[in-house]
Amino acid sequence: MLGSVLLGIATLLGLIYGFLVSNFGHWRRRGVLEPRALPLFGSFPSVIWPRQHFTIDMQDIYMRYRETNSYVGCFLLRAPKLLILEPRLVSEIFVSGFRHFEDNDASHMVDTSKDRLIARNPFVLQGDDWRRERAIFSTLLTNGRIRTLHSIMKRVCGDLCDFLAKDTTGGGPHDGTDLGLRFTGETLFDCVLGIQARSFSKDPLPLIRQNQEMSSENIGLTIAGAVSGLFPNLPRRFRPKVFPRSYDRFMGGVIGEALRLRRSSPQDRNDFINHLLELQKEHNLSEEDMISHAMTFMFDGLDTTSTSIAHCLLLVSYQVGMGLGMYL
Numbered sequence: 001m002l003g004s005v006l007l008g009i010a011t012l013l014g015l016i017y018g019f020l021v022s023n024f025g026h027w028r029r030r031g032v033l034e035p036r037a038l039p040l041f042g043s044f045p046s047v048i049w050p051r052q053h054f055t056i057d058m059q060d061i062y063m064r065y066r067e068t069n070s071y072v073g074c075f076l077l078r079a080p081k082l083l084i085l086e087p088r089l090v091s092e093i094f095v096s097g098f099r100h101f102e103d104n105d106a107s108h109m110v111d112t113s114k115d116r117l118i119a120r121n122p123f124v125l126q127g128d129d130w131r132r133e134r135a136i137f138s139t140l141l142t143n144g145r146i147r148t149l150h151s152i153m154k155r156v157c158g159d160l161c162d163f164l165a166k167d168t169t170g171g172g173p174h175d176g177t178d179l180g181l182r183f184t185g186e187t188l189f190d191c192v193l194g195i196q197a198r199s200f201s202k203d204p205l206p207l208i209r210q211n212q213e214m215s216s217e218n219i220g221l222t223i224a225g226a227v228s229g230l231f232p233n234l235p236r237r238f239r240p241k242v243f244p245r246s247y248d249r250f251m252g253g254v255i256g257e258a259l260r261l262r263r264s265s266p267q268d269r270n271d272f273i274n275h276l277l278e279l280q281k282e283h284n285l286s287e288e289d290m291i292s293h294a295m296t297f298m299f300d301g302l303d304t305t306s307t308s309i310a311h312c313l314l315l316v317s318y319q320v321g322m323g324l325g326m327y328l
């Protein structure tokens, strides 16, 4: 009896191990250098065992192979990923050849029938859907429109400087992540929705709280990442919902209200919400489509831009010495 149980356990463990390593060799067979990967952990162990941010694992591989290879074959858990090391290739992929790269990781992780808030976001779409929504979204991002929003950005810069001058930290170091989020949140709200969100007030902002729930504290996102890494070919309909429902309600509510406000009191402003209202007539967009397009700015723009700003602030604080204390 005991022997059968042990044999059963050994067989099960063997099957799990076989499953976890079944993709290893994927790149070697294609003539691509494949640095050693670990069963379950893949090439970036910190995804599962967070002793450091997993991008530092990527950086380690980059530093080791950047002089000798243009790219190396890696595994995100067990999903094969090509890590591009040569800047020229990175530029080619993101600029001239981008139309061939619509099928990104996010498009596998998200089921747009469950996450309606990003159903129109090119970031998570594939094929014809990607081409169609990209064509609509890019008309919102003309140079002329961005230029006219310069005055809003200047206003927000002024608010940021006033906030820093008030020295809310009592002489201690500033939280660069918080400053980046406040600056970007305020700019996005005003540029996209025409709302001044008073992001530099003392109390924590709902937007910042919601953003934390959406990114760093989002269990759904972690599960979606794990499912995507372990079962890369699983059809979309089996993917879990990624956005917390509270986030859906908050962002959907704010954007819906901004649209209602602008319709009831039109403003002669060259901002995104006015253009979105024009697009609604042109493309016969539903209210849900409109919210999703506005959401593309909020979702794709907030964390990316605020994190870049936070890191710039940190570097500037190093350059000017201890005069401007900063941490992330």
Ligand code: HEM
Pocket: 101, 102, 104, 105, 121, 122, 123, 134, 137, 296, 297, 300, 301, 302, 304, 305, 308
């Ligand atoms: C420093 C700030 C930003 C960084 C580092 C960044 C980075 C990226 C990257 C790497 C991609 C390509 C992802 C992929 O398909 O594999 C991407 C796509 C995208 N980003 Fe950003 N982004 C930033 C700001 C923004 C802002 C402000 C917006 C909104 C206006 C935005 C909207 C988008 C959209 C819509 C896509 C999908 C494009 C497509 O698939 O056609 N991003 N971004």
